[in-house]
Amino acid sequence: xxxxxxxxxxxxxxxxxxxxxxxxxxxxxxxxxxxxxxxxxxxxxxxxxxxxxxxxxxxxxxxxxxxxxxxxxxxxxxxxx
Numbered sequence: 011x012x013x014x015x016x017x018x019x020x021x022x023x024x025x026x027x028x029x030x031x032x033x034x035x036x037x038x039x040x041x042x043x044x045x046x047x048x049x050x051x052x053x054x055x056x057x058x059x060x061x062x063x064x065x066x067x068x069x070x071x072x073x074x075x076x077x078x079x080x081x082x083x084x085x086x087x088x089x090x091x
Contacts, residue, residue: 028036
């Protein structure tokens with residue numbers, strides 16, 4: 011049977027710092043755990059934020075849904091812009 015012991019640092023002494031190689035390995039392992047979630051995150055951003063952005067764009071245009079052939083005009087900005 012194995013037992014786990016915790017390292018307790020004494021006051022006035024700092025805990026040993028992991029080496030540069032150990033830190034880079036931990037970072038690589040962290041990204042390996044996150045990588046399978048990235049396609050889902052990208053899909054979620056596209057599905058939720060793209061319609062929101064398009065809604066904002068359309069709301070600033072004088073767009074007529076009954077005759078969309080006409081060129082939309084800006085309604086939020088002065089004429090000289």
